[in-house]
Amino acid sequence: MYVAVKGGEKAIDNAHSWLAEERRGDVAVPDLTVDQIREQMALAVHRVMAEGSLYDPDLAALAIKQARGDLIEAIFLIRAYRTTLPRLGHSRPIETDDMACDRRISATFKDLPGGQVLGPTFDYTHRLLDFKLAAEGEALADTAPIAPVDQAPMPRVTEFLNRDGLIQTEQASDATPPDMTRAPMAYPAGRPLRLQALSRGDEGFLLGMAYSSQRGYARNHPFVGELRIGKVPVSMEIPELGFDIEIGEITVTECETVNQFAGSKTEPAQFTRGYGLVFGQTERKAISMALVDRALRWQELGEDNVGAPAQDEEFVISHSDNIQATGFLEHIKLPHYVDFQSELELVRRMRLAAGADEVKEAAE
């Protein structure tokens, strides 16, 4: 148990002053601007938005600067700021069918309608350090090549599989979903609440969980049916106007997996699906989310619980939040003097009692 302590104000003030100085680093090196972080550390910004659960690239960049690049600390700052904002409403569910795709790939169909678009990807790079980037006065790289835009639609892979009934249908519903920022979590949480928690969950934790499911702990054999990254408009009804308008535009990553069948005596075999949707260009996270979502659906899909961690909803959801985890983990470094004192006395008393017994035994 943590017991409040007093004192140390001067030391704390001085520690924070030093922190500010260390954050700035060598003053001979130019100060990093928030704009530079937003533009050039974009994927860090995207992670902070996703796990901070607040889409605002400027704020995320500021948080990264303030946190000296510690992304979990930056996410903490965003979560704290988020709680100060009045909630002005909720959007219509975003239509990812209408996404302006920077990237759209499928691992299941080679020649899918609309084509495969690689986008600005690290895939197929050689992962060799590029020392040109370290050179002073980096010359502007050649601008990216362009090609005429094909207006062909990019239908959802799962939808054209569904035309033949080969994949399980998602039942559309506009029922108000539960919101973990408004009500305490309760289990079983159900899929809408799980998806909210997974979307803001820690990337590393979800990656580990997803990987465990691939390695045999809740084996569900996923294919990436489709992965898309791009911009979607966000629409909301404005009560004063009485109609919907677009209030903004966000970049999201969506991953749909196609997984092994469920079937029974009454129903023919069918592919099943897992879903990942995350703010920003956050591909590793979205794929992880889809795998974990699928593993958590075992009950709904009539599968066996093999006791794998990735199948345990309460285990996954209650340990996926890095701010909650950090809070509990790091509090143990704060003063626990009274607590420890009582344990110290207990162990001394136990040793004393044991010593007395030994003396007694020796005497007998």
Place this chain on the structure above:
Amino acid sequence: MQAVHSPSDAERKTWLSLLAKADAAQLADCVAHFNDTAFDWLRQPEIGSVMVRGRAGGTGAAFNLGELTITRCALRLTGSEAVGYGHVQGRDKTHARNAALVDALMQTAHADDVMAHVLTPLQRTQDAKAKARAEKAAATKVEFFTMVRGED
């Protein structure tokens, strides 16, 4: 200045959506021409969040994805019926004020002027940005070939 032009919901939706996503600096430049327009606040600019929803599997049940910052305000042109609303992405109060001002002016005799000096240039910029990204994406479109293995 009387409200002479009553736009349809669809027209208004189009420009409000454009203004919400517009570059705040470009909007400010375009609106400078109308900056001496007198108005009274009905609601001062206010920063808040909107919970963005998604759908399970892209087409299924709605779920809460995360929040988005927006700024909103409402104003009425002095001596007019025209009420303008601004709902814009981000935390820029001037952006919201400019959006609301444009919305109000579009209901007055200045509508054509505002269309020409503000909305048309903003739309052009937005289209150009979208086209530039789409063209780069198009250049990364691939054809995968499955290779036939050596043995028969």
